[in-house]
Amino acid sequence: MKRTNKSVEIHVRCWLEVNGIKFFGPGRVDLLEKIIEFGSISKAAQSMNMSYKKAWGMIEEINALARTPFVIARKGGHAGGGAEVTQAGILAVRSFKRLNKKISLLVGKESELLKL
Amino acid sequence: MKRTNKSVEIHVRCWLEVNGIKFFGPGRVDLLEKIIEFGSISKAAQSMNMSYKKAWGMIEEINALARTPFVIARKGGHAGGGAEVTQAGILAVRSFKRLNKKISLLVGKESELLKL
């Protein structure tokens, strides 16, 4: 008899809300990391196969809810413009990933107990 | 100076997938508990302000992916029919809630460290 023909995976996702509004989660963390990498919203969005508009909307919401903006964007200039992730943004990314890692570890341990 | 005029909350959600398909999560756990309470899909859905169709769809998906059905429904009869949560379903609900509680506790501790 086969053990299992189905793989059961535990997933976990955490995010932050401010006044009940989604503020910071895995998708936005990824976006911020890409902006750090490319220095540009549009290139970050491209690399994630995301529309510029959606990326821009995320950033707008983040900046509106954070005490200090996480992304500063500039129009014009030698490269046409660009975007920079602030120190607060970098810190937030780091904190969030650390929390995520801890939770994933816990879930990994628990998954051994779940034999349903 | 005010400390904060914005409340920051950490949210966490975990769920199970089978072969990449959503299988079991908080919403479905709630539904199963209500079915245990009422012995009826439609009454359970009503009490959660959920449409019968959605509830029924959830149950169909759960039963299709579980090794053993979690809900058994009957048509006709003295009360017109009814639904029963199987032992496997009850066990799954218990296990899931236990895991959820552990994760919530961890997140509660971590939330003190997150002063962003």
Added chain:
DNA sequence: TAGCGATATATCCACTTGTACATATCGCTG
């Protein structure tokens, strides 16, 4: 055997979400 209440299922429609496309704006640079 007609009726009741719940399961089971299809169809239609409103809402939400995201994508695609178009356009305006800005500031450096050749």
Added chain:
DNA sequence: CAGCGATATGTACAAGTGGATATATCGCTA
């Protein structure tokens, strides 16, 4: 000063989600 590249923003359309509604089916019961 014209052009480039990226930000900033609107509009219109496609797709998925869920709700409302209607109907069929079933088995006990009066």
